[in-house]
Amino acid sequence: MDRRRFLTAAGTVAAAGLSGCLADLGRLYTSNEPPVLSNRPDEVYVPTHTEGMQMVGTADAGDLRVGVFYSYAHRFWVIDDESDGFQTTKIPHTADDDIHLMVSAWDPETGVAVPDTGLSVELTRDGDLVSEDVVYAMLSQRMGFHYGSNFGLDGDGTYEVTVDVGAPSLNLFGDVAGKFDSPASTTLEFDYSEAERNEITYELLDETNGELDAVEPMTMGAVPLGVAPDSLPGTPLGTAMTGGLRLAGTVVSADRFGDDPYLAVSPRTPYNRLVVPRMGLSATVSADGDTQFDGGLEPGLDPELGFHYGTPVSGLDGVPERQATVTVDVPPQIARHEGYETAFLEFDPVRLG
Template sequence: MDRRRFLAGSAAGLTVGAAGCVDAFTSLDGVSSGREPPLVADRPDAIYYPTHTEEMTMGGMAMTDNGMAISLSYTFPHRFWRVFNRDGGYEAEQFDVEADDAIHIMANIWDSETGVVLPVSSVDIAARGGNGVDERETVYPMVSQQMGFHYGDNYHLDGDDTYTVDITVGATTARRIGAFEGRFDEPQTVTIDLDYSEAARNELDYELYEERQGEPGAISPMSMEMNGMSMPTGRVRELGGNSLGTGLADDVRYAAAVLTADRFGETPYLAVTAATRYSELVIPSMGLAGTLTGSDGEPVVEGMSLEPSLDPEFGFHYGAAVAGATGEETATIEVTTPPQVARHEGYETAFFETPTVELT
């Protein structure tokens, strides 16, 4: 079967492409909004190849006064899942395309200097233009195999036009370390002009994974560049310091280390990253607890809550100061709350039954 180029950028100065190859899929031309193949029957409780992917169009990029870079893009409206706590357990509920949804709109937010993807308290997107459109929505934090951690939702537009889009980004929700201290603590608003036409949207590539859909695995994250600036997908970074090892459970890949650099303060710092199994994309909005056990079998710390944090060198992670930690201990990581972010297809069944894991 022929493989068509995935994510060929249409905005000036933009190049977008797949970061790797996926075998055996076909393309559909002339697909209109909301037209998706049925979900795979008996999806695994794990990360799996989705039924399809869609080309993305870049709307533009802007910078805030405090050094945040914000990009805006869209594709076809499509189903996604949100996580809810019901009857004492967590589950993913599917949200389907509604009749007035024109696009799935997406915002990526990162620090322009370090490329660290930033979790924030809220993202509001307000669009004006077309046939009297004056729409404002708070969009959801999401994870997808193509884009990693971002913010998005299906969105109403009406009529071909250049829409004026205001994106208001709240303060970051994570503890900030080192050069990040005192930054990203105030809401910021940027304005991007979004060129939209229904015909151009319907010409976006729409590609099926007929031979691999439903199998364990994941498509490769895309690579994006606009005006010479790379737009990160939030891949996990090396921690450095004294490594406590790695572990894998329920398709979550963990790494941990004890760090003593000056920016962490006088007390040794335990840092833990949680990432997707196949592409090592950061998984935010989890509840994690850590236990460190010394060589004598005695706990240095037991069941300590790990706080979502941002470091300018290794980015988003979960961490806590642990007096007496050396990096020679055995680390055990427990999930107290599964990831609360919305999920694109291929992630919606994963990360709900994560066992405690000992790192080696």
């Protein structure tokens, strides 16, 4: 039941004079999320609920375009390097949190989402600082890769949100080569009211939560999601699953990658092909049984490949039998919304080709 249906049902059994109490009850309902599932699988799963969001707006920041949104404050998980391996730790929302603020960044000319820019947000009201923070790089089933965190506000009113973006640590190819090389900033203004926030949809998924699946990403209009290509250019090496992550490989021969064939590995979620950045990958590449490369892959961005990890490898041209054994050396260093927090932590090497 979403929040509007909840309030409608409550209103049918309450007197009109209790409308203020019902508004408080509705706020209590949306701020108290369903309990975390006790039997979560160590894979991608359907979360307990979904939320809509309110768009603040879009604006250019240097070569990038950013979109800013907000929804209800909610829990998320950050990744920690513990003595026994990487684990996720829940960050609950508090009574001081009013919204979960989200920012996406992309190249407006190609429509390619740009992860790993480094991004911070400052909220002001009437020139006074309300909140300033480096937001988390995050992954959610509804929005894909974005930056976000919970923020407290100072009541209803008009706010300014300033977004600072850095230069992404990526190899850039094709129509994005030479872009995003300088930090930039932009400011958007928006009117906030608790009542309007409480109109954002909220749906419980009682019948499907915990299943090995994912909810559909939301449609965001002019804001592109970070979705990996269904079909990669070049000579495909196939796909493989490890740690709940799907890896797709290809070898591309094109001038923009240099003189040698270019090995590209595209990491994506298993159900909706959402790109998964901020990880460490290495590969051993062989051609006709001879090792041609053994080392780390570098993060890259290309309009046709999207976000990927890759390296040039000599000796692959004209060779019919090409294989790559790919190892995830460092799991994705991103915060996770519910449904991803138990996945993408432990990996076995996989073979492509």
